[in-house]
Amino acid sequence: MRITVDIDEATLKDLARITGESKKSPAVAKAVIEFVNRKKAREFGTLLREGAFDYPSSNEAIEAEDR
Numbered sequence: 001m002r003i004t005v006d007i008d009e010a011t012l013k014d015l016a017r018i019t020g021e022s023k024k025s026p027a028v029a030k031a032v033i034e035f036v037n038r039k040k041a042r043e044f045g046t047l048l049r050e051g052a053f054d055y056p057s058s059n060e061a062i063e064a065e066d067r
Contacts, residue, residue: 005028007015012024021027047053057065 007028012027015027015031016022016024019027019030021030055062
């Protein structure tokens with residue numbers, strides 16, 4: 001999907017340096033994907049801490065099965 005956004009040149013230069021991309025579109029796409037992934041990971045961590053998932057096995061039992 002194409003969109004138009006206004007981003008100042010200094011920020012775009014920083015973005016290109018940080019992402020390692022030389023073109024604007026791939027740099028912005030990479031940054032947006034990274035942002036979304038980090039947000040999802042934070043939300044998942046919050047759900048884990050709040051006990052949203054019920055795991056019947058203990059950590060020790062899971063590790064024993066891996067051996």
